[in-house]
Amino acid sequence: MGFYVRKSISAGPFRFNFSSGGVGVSVGVKGLRIGTGPRGHYIHAGRGGLYYRGTLGKAGTKKGKQQAQLQPSAPQYVTDGVLMREIESGDVMAMRDETFANVIDEINARQSQPRLAVVLGVLFGIAGFLVWKALGGAAPVLGGAAFLPGMLLGKWFDGYRRVSVLYYDLEQDAEAAYGRLVAAFETLTRCAGTWHVAAGGKIEDLTTWKRNAGASMLVDKKPTALTSILPAVVRSNVIPPSIQVGRQVLYFMPDLVLVKDANRYGAVAYADLRTQFAPTNFIEAGKVPSDAEVVGHTWAHPNKSGGPDRRFKNNRQIPVCRYEALRLSSATGLNELVEFSRTNVSQPFCQALLALAQLHRNSSRPTVSLDSRSSR
Structure with missing residues (x-):
């Protein structure tokens, strides 16, 4: 029984399409290819049938x-x-x-970053509360309404910042x-x-x-x-x-x-x-x-x-x-x-x-x- 191998991966605002040419620009020799893409460096290395590709790069903390x-x-x-x-x-x-x-360090580093879904949700909620209060309206209502788009925007960014790509x-x-x-x-x-x-x-x-x-x-x-x-x-x-x-x-x-x-x-x-x-x-x-x-x-x-x-x-x-x-x-x-x-x-x-x-x-x-x- 086989298994499904996807040709593209979505991570937040980015979509990676994979082919024999790899992602972005790549150079190298058989068994080793180094390239760059929208999330930084990639490495594709290995011989004997098993090739590994993972993102490499600082994820907000030192490896x-x-x-x-x-x-x-x-x-x-x-x-x-x-x-x-x-x-x-x-x-x-x-x-x-x-x-x-490298890949384990990156995954753990990305996981240690603050969740923008929470940060932006709170900031948008506070901003909505202050704006509506200044206008003399029902501040809690607008604050609650502003929290949701902030949370969704932060979640969208978290899909890139807190996620590692393994190809x-x-x-x-x-x-x-x-x-x-x-x-x-x-x-x-x-x-x-x-x-x-x-x-x-x-x-x-x-x-x-x-x-x-x-x-x-x-x-x-x-x-x-x-x-x-x-x-x-x-x-x-x-x-x-x-x-x-x-x-x-x-x-x-x-x-x-x-x-x-x-x-x-x-x-x-x-x-x-x-x-x-x-x-x-x-x-x-x-x-x-x-x-x-x-x-x-x-x-x-x-x-x-x-x-x-x-x-x-x-x-x-x-x-x-x-x-x-x-x-x-x-x-x-x-x-x-x-x-x-x-x-x-x-x-x-x-x-x-x-x-x-x-x-x-x-x-x-x-x-x-x-x-x-x-x-x-």
Whole structure:
């Protein structure tokens, strides 16, 4: 299954039309092209089928490496008498790869700029209030009426100032590899149940074991969303698969995994991404997903032998479902666990990620230093 590649990207008042000639004026050699456009410098670099193009330029703040520390250990808390350990990623600012340092720095720099939608909305509202007050009219009415056009004008400018453009020029092998990733992701989206696992803890005493239907582990998980969408701060000619993992969102771009945490962004190279998947049995006290395999039953309150504890009335049977868990991690601090209601769905996705990693290892990216001053 393929994926749609757009030929033009809109960002605020600007519209970028891409072709084999690139954007604006460009010069260079095969594998490396440097050009200028209405938003400043661009770089288009790479070999082996994966080419990357991103905007380069000051975005109101000075670029530089962000200093961040990985979490030394997983946070812990106690619930229902069980010591729970969070399955949580470290500081997103520590998720860096020098290959993508420029684009991540630019995205974060643009995100740190004030929102003109708010600034102009307030200024227009104040101006409308003062003008109408001077004329002796209903000042609050005009102030409120002036706020909206100011906000809309500011939002229009924010679409340029706070947005980064990522353009991908994929050769045949790279496009095929990314297409396989998209197709495998679409298989994951068809699972009736998808959850993000936030924490887990081992049940070690008999009382808690009975209270939790004979489970050996207690997990904290919530339904999560798998969608194909770009982050609001990026305009691109591809729409990547994305997974919501707690407060973070993972965007699987053609050349990297973009990690969003609130208004901050990090990146994990596919070559640094580690994947693990395995089937897991889960005592499903809620609604059983339509595609789940029920492999057995237990009791809400079992006795030591696994049968029903007769001391409890209405001691109902609970199905045991076979799910599949997928862990995504990296040495830079990514650590997330996602669970699916079907088995044998994670392997094609992991194989596609591995193929992209291998493609990047085989590609030779030149190191380029550019003057970041905007050129009109």
